[in-house]
Amino acid sequence: MQEMLEQLKEFFTKSGFNALIMVFILIAGLLALRKLLLLLKYSLITSRLDNSLVNFVLTAVKIVVYTLFLLHCMNMMGIAITGFVSAISAVTLAIGLSIQNVIASVANGLMIVSTRPFKVNDYVDIDGICGTVQEVTLMHTILNTPDNKHVFVPNSKVFGSQITNYSANEFRRLDVLYEVDYASKVEKVRKILLDYALSHPLVLKNPAPAVHYAAAKDSSITFTLRVWVKTSDYWPVNWDLQEENFKNLVKGGVNIPFPQITLSYRDSKKGAAK
Amino acid sequence: MSQIFFNLIPEAVFWLVCLVVSAVVVKSTGLYKKPLNTAKSSIMNMSKKVAEYASAKKDKKNLLSEAKSMSSILKDAKKAHDALSVHCYDNRMDKDSADTLKTIDLATELLHKLSKGVFNSDKEYERTLKSLVKETDKAVKQIKAITG
Numbered sequence: 127m128q129e130m131l132e133q134l135k136e137f138f139t140k141s142g143f144n145a146l147i148m149v150f151i152l153i154a155g156l157l158a159l160r161k162l163l164l165l166l167k168y169s170l171i172t173s174r175l176d177n178s179l180v181n182f183v184l185t186a187v188k189i190v191v192y193t194l195f196l197l198h199c200m201n202m203m204g205i206a207i208t209g210f211v212s213a214i215s216a217v218t219l220a221i222g223l224s225i226q227n228v229i230a231s232v233a234n235g236l237m238i239v240s241t242r243p244f245k246v247n248d249y250v251d252i253d254g255i256c257g258t259v260q261e262v263t264l265m266h267t268i269l270n271t272p273d274n275k276h277v278f279v280p281n282s283k284v285f286g287s288q289i290t291n292y293s294a295n296e297f298r299r300l301d302v303l304y305e306v307d308y309a310s311k312v313e314k315v316r317k318i319l320l321d322y323a324l325s326h327p328l329v330l331k332n333p334a335p336a337v338h339y340a341a342a343k344d345s346s347i348t349f350t351l352r353v354w355v356k357t358s359d360y361w362p363v364n365w366d367l368q369e370e371n372f373k374n375l376v377k378g379g380v381n382i383p384f385p386q387i388t389l390s391y392r393d394s395k396k397g398a399a400k
Numbered sequence: 401m402s403q404i405f406f407n408l409i410p411e412a413v414f415w416l417v418c419l420v421v422s423a424v425v426v427k428s429t430g431l432y433k434k435p436l437n438t439a440k441s442s443i444m445n446m447s448k449k450v451a452e453y454a455s456a457k458k459d460k461k462n463l464l465s466e467a468k469s470m471s472s473i474l475k476d477a478k479k480a481h482d483a484l485s486v487h488c489y490d491n492r493m494d495k496d497s498a499d500t501l502k503t504i505d506l507a508t509e510l511l512h513k514l515s516k517g518v519f520n521s522d523k524e525y526e527r528t529l530k531s532l533v534k535e536t537d538k539a540v541k542q543i544k545a546i547t548g
Contacts, residue, residue, distance in 0.1 A: 147408045147409065151415050154412070154418070161422035164432065167489075171489050202408065202411060
């Protein structure tokens, strides 16, 4: 390293005109590379690639291109770069060993952008963390949570976890559960739930909404209302169905039960339950 | 030292040529510094040509000029799409530009449908043409609202 610095000093102090040309090459080269990288950026963006992939590729290419240019310039100045390259290798190895997790994140980031389990603006659940994907950087996947927090999830964790992408499909099925009293008439409950679902403008008519008798529980009968909606309408429809159908059931005279236990006791003298 | 000098001169010329060529190419794309201006001019051209195309279609002009105008409109649409994509990449919070990009993409889809010319009925064709004019007008309004 010391030797290299001395060679560099000698080049600039003793070679006069050559040093000037070298400075010119450095400036022109850096500017030309910047323009070429700009062209690469334009072609990547206009090729309809996902923005996260564009970011990733650009950052990686920038690092490689500028490092190679620097080494090339040093070589032209007559500086032996073999020592420098070996030094870089040694340093890289040392750093690599000490920051294995970081390198794993970068490698996993590469896997994420190549396999593309999600894209920017998709709503995902990564190992229990839910949010909209803002960006996939070299090290992290940045999520914006519904309550507007930025969460930086390391790419190594993202790639090793189960990912649920809620935005992958255009339509989703929405299941809403209703618990009604045992005294309720099944057909009446079914009609009330279906009527509102069919009248809702955001509920798809095909596949048609359906109501199923789901379970007989301790204190209530459970009905499931299944409707299909656009993914973007999932939550508004969910809130509407929950609230409006509760009102409709009450209005229609259907009781919504609270947990209750029927107790019977055994008469010890007669031996029969009462 | 002279050896280094003779090595450096071609290198300097090479990088100079690289710089000039890349600068010219970057400038010719119209995406550097003001992509919105490029988008605006492309959308305006597109709107004009779409209006001409729609009226020519009404008058049942010949198919050759129709094909020519269609490819020209598609070129404008692609230019607008590219410029807006670059702008949206650099300004991710600009929702208005993202909406304009969506409108342009929708118009491009309709253009492709028209250029393929596979329709079940004349009514469907007319509906597609009408939608194209509507989407183009919408894009013009949106880009004017952004650029002022």
